[in-house]
Each structure stands twice: as C-alpha cells, then as structure tokens.
Amino acid sequence: MKNTAGSEAAKRAAGEAAAAAVSDGDRVGLGTGSTAAHAVRRLGERVADGLDVEAVATSYQSRALAREVGVPLLDLADVARVDVAVDGADQVAAGANALVKGGGAAHAREKVVAATADRFLVVADDSKLADGLDYPVPVEVLPDALARVERAVVDAGGDPTLRAAERKDGPVVTDNGNLVLDCDFGTVAEPGALARTLSDTAGVVEHGLFVGLADAVYVGDADGDVSVREP
Helix, strand or coil, X not given: CCCCCCCHHHHHXXXXXXXXXXXCCCEEEECCCHHHHHHHHHHHHHHHCCCCCEEEECCHHHHHHHHHHCCCEECHHHCCCXXXXXXXXXXXXXXXXXXXXXXXXXXXXXXXXXXXXXEEEEEEEHHHEECCCCCCEEEEECHHHHHHHHHHHHHCCCEEEECECCCCXXXXXXXXXXXXXXXXXXXXXXXXXXXXXXXXXXXXXXXXXXXXXXXXXXXXXXXXXXXXXCC
C-alpha cells in the first residue's frame, strides 16, 4: 500500500533540503520511496561536485537509484552505524515522534538503518501530516506465520489485509522474502504500546510504526517551502 498524495514540488523540496544536511565524510542511510528518491538524486549531484560520502541502501530500489546517480555504496550487512539517514514516511503524527512507514514494503531494513543512525531525518510533503496515526500499519510476516499473525492483529484490534502485488498474481514479497499485512487499527491512540505488541508477536519480522526514532522531519509544501519539525 503506497501513499502517493502530495505534489512533486513538495516532495522535491523536502528531499533536497534533507540532502543538504549531509556533511563531507558522512556515512549515509538512503531511504525508499518517491520523496526519499529526491534526496538520493540531490546527494548524487553533491557527490559529482566533490562531496565525499558512503551510503547504505534500504531496498533494491534505493540501491539502484544510488548507483544510477553515482553515490558510493556499502553493504548494509557490514555497517554497524551511520551518521545520518534520510527516509520518507506514509504518515507523520503531530509532534513528529511517531510515523507510519512501509508503503514500499522496505520498512524492516529502513528501521535497521534508522535505529543505527546518529541522526534520522524524515522527509515528507505536507499531505502526510496528521493529528493522529490512522494509516494502515504494514507488518512484514514470515510466510509460515501468516495465519498466526493475522489472528494476533485481530486480537489487538486491527483488520489485516494481505498486500497484493501489482501486475502479477499473488502477494507482495519483500526483499527479505516475506509477506506484508496492511493492518487497519483506526486511529492509533498509543503508537508505542501498539508497536510493542506487534514486535512481541512471534512471526512478525518488523512493523511500520517508527516511534521515537526521528530526529527531525523536513516537510515540503507545494510552493517549495520547507519547515523542519523536531520531536
């Protein structure tokens, strides 16, 4: 499930503003999605102008784009920490301390990178802002645990839907070889509590609730202006 609302001008403004925060010598985490892609492209331009950075990608998509624009890459498996990670969000709660991610089904690797980053910068257009999180929460699931996790989500008050692939029969399969449930919990009153419940469910590889990880959210609007929100 992808949240594609928001103008390209807003997405570009947010992504390029966050890319400007990367410093010479940084090790950078590259997120996945349309807004993060603008940050990767701008970073490639800065590398062409002499910026010295190394990057780790969170998905096949972001790795391919980084190679295309000339950003030097490291293998995520070999990286214990990064200086700064730049990634998008499907929804950002007021206060910026809780997000929903996973519209591109890359949230497991995205969370690994965000959690190891000294600074995690979220990029979003203003359509992604909300008073409370009500976007369906993506949950990556081991295929053999699908029925069990579906039941656990229902017990937690959610309505799980197996994410279907586009232009092919069958479900979405993540870069990790797993399935994705999009879980509608309505408005999530306590994101931290729900995050713990999902994390404690056997068979869940990772979920798309990012709580207390963002250091700043760069929000672009249709005029190309950017505001920076901090938790």
